[in-house]
Amino acid sequence: MTDRLVKEIEGHLPHIPLEIVSQGAEALVFQTSTHPYIDDPYLKNQKKYIVKFRPSKPYRHPIIDASINKTRTIGEAKFMTKLNKLGINSPSIISVDYSKAIIWMEFLGSELTNGDISSFKNWLWYLERNESEAKCVDEQVEQVCKKVGELIGKLHMNDMIHGDLTSSNIILQDFEPALIDFGLSSYSGLAEDKAVDLYVLERAILSTHSVFSDTYNGWLLEGYGSIHKQYSKQGGTKKYAETIKKLEDVRLRGRKRSMLG
Amino acid sequence: MGFITTSFPQFPQFTVFISLFTNIKTETSATIKSELIGANKDYDFCFLNTNHIISLEQLYASIHRSILNQSNELMKAKTLNTEIIFNLSSVNNIMDALKRFGVDESCPNLIVIKVLKTDEIESDTLKELNQHLLKLLDVDESHNIELNDEILFSKLASVQKTKKLYKLNDATYSGNESELQAELTRLIIGATLLRGF
Numbered sequence: 001m002t003d004r005l006v007k008e009i010e011g012h013l014p015h016i017p018l019e020i021v022s023q024g025a026e027a028l029v030f031q032t033s034t035h036p037y038i039d040d041p042y043l044k045n046q047k048k049y050i051v052k053f054r055p056s057k058p059y060r061h062p063i064i065d066a067s068i069n070k071t072r073t074i075g076e077a078k079f080m081t082k083l084n085k086l087g088i089n090s091p092s093i094i095s096v097d098y099s100k101a102i103i104w105m106e107f108l109g110s111e112l113t114n115g116d117i118s119s120f121k122n123w124l125w126y127l128e129r130n131e132s133e134a135k136c137v138d139e140q141v142e143q144v145c146k147k148v149g150e151l152i153g154k155l156h157m158n159d160m161i162h163g164d165l166t167s168s169n170i171i172l173q174d175f176e177p178a179l180i181d182f183g184l185s186s187y188s189g190l191a192e193d194k195a196v197d198l199y200v201l202e203r204a205i206l207s208t209h210s211v212f213s214d215t216y217n218g219w220l221l222e223g224y225g226s227i228h229k230q231y232s233k234q235g236g237t238k239k240y241a242e243t244i245k246k247l248e249d250v251r252l253r254g255r256k257r258s259m260l261g
Numbered sequence: 262m263g264f265i266t267t268s269f270p271q272f273p274q275f276t277v278f279i280s281l282f283t284n285i286k287t288e289t290s291a292t293i294k295s296e297l298i299g300a301n302k303d304y305d306f307c308f309l310n311t312n313h314i315i316s317l318e319q320l321y322a323s324i325h326r327s328i329l330n331q332s333n334e335l336m337k338a339k340t341l342n343t344e345i346i347f348n349l350s351s352v353n354n355i356m357d358a359l360k361r362f363g364v365d366e367s368c369p370n371l372i373v374i375k376v377l378k379t380d381e382i383e384s385d386t387l388k389e390l391n392q393h394l395l396k397l398l399d400v401d402e403s404h405n406i407e408l409n410d411e412i413l414f415s416k417l418a419s420v421q422k423t424k425k426l427y428k429l430n431d432a433t434y435s436g437n438e439s440e441l442q443a444e445l446t447r448l449i450i451g452a453t454l455l456r457g458f
Contacts, residue, residue: 085431087433087434095325100333
């Protein structure tokens with residue numbers, strides 16, 4: 001299965017060495033050492049780049065398929081550009097091929113000592129496995145958790161919803177968190193949608209970092225709240241109260257609002 | 262010699278020739294304009310004024326996208342030269358792009374680009390091309406300096422005008438002057454890629 005898809009993108013991007021990083025239902029993510037048009041771009045990492053490719057799906061009508069892939073590629077690119085403009089940490093876009101549903105973007109993060117990529121998840125796991133319990137909840141972890149909360153707070157203050165907030169979709173670049181993967185992102189001012197976004201992260205933390213999940217979630221919400229206070233002129237305090245109230249509802253009933261489907 | 266060349270890993274069959282000329286007379290600019298409209302073969306280049314070009318990366322992004330569009334048969338403009346100008350713009354209007362980025366009598370500096378087939382380039386091709394341009398633009402070699410990011414950003418471009426043109430005045434900046442060229446480059450590439458959507 002993957003082989004066919006890898007062949008497809010190799011046909012689209014000749015002479016570009018590609019190494020698969022992850023495969024989802026919707027897209028393949030590759031890492032490459034080649035920049036499409038310049039050797040020394042204005043990016044922190046000039047040796048690695050990410051290529052996200054949405055392959056065509058053979059079970060869809062070709063015309064519909066192409067249009068779906070194009071729309072989703074545009075949507076994602078637009079979301080990322082908007083974040084870039086707002087100064088919310090996320091990868092910058094390098095190049096987009098809409099007709100082939102390929103996005104080139106900046107590579108964020110570094111390698112942990114065990115060779116894993118420095119995502120929020122891998123870092124917490126690394127501490128859990130290699131360090132003492134005290135290290136897992138020390139000041140640095142607290143700082144990072146709060147920064148993650150602030151990052152999500154900034155996102156929500158701008159009425160943007162990530163849609164798939166998990167600890168692996170948060171990358172740490174020099175201990176500064178950045179968001180990645182905007183395949184499910186949307187725009188909404190509703191407290192409901194923001195609460196669901198927070199709930200998804202809360203559940204993800206609970207299941208992947210269960211030992212200290214309460215502490216982590218507490219810090220995340222603390223950071224989330226502090227950013228809303230900073231934006232109090234734009235109604236931040238009110239928005240925060242609404243979202244947290246909704247979050248309590250969502251915790252009781254789960255992510256889905258309707259009982260159908 | 263004042264020209265630079267580049268090529269893109271995806272398209273080794275093409276080589277891009279880029280040369281910068283300064284101190285161009287107003288009359289010459291006017292001639293170029295009219296010859297371009299008359300589609301004179303001698304003027305088969307992409308001519309850009311330097312007011313809104315702040316980095317090579319911005320320029321390369323546009324050239325790369327134009328070659329990509331050409332190979333995908335998705336060019337919006339009639340020629341590759343115009344397509345490069347169009348892809349520099351964040352507005353979905355070719356005439357507007359030509360006005361902002363094309364030859365401008367009020368700007369004495371010109372960036373000249375030509376996309377060549379790599380296997381048709383012989384040892385003297387590029388030199389001859391540059392000589393041809395020196396004659397065409399009526400300038401001497403001292404006004405044909407090598408293009409680089411420093412000249413573009415600190416001498417040739419207007420940062421204020423560029424920010425305004427790409428509607429980037431309300432973007433968030435770090436406030437660090439040494440980061441401005443990098444930040445603007447990122448924002449401009451984003452703005453051009455999302456043109457029309």
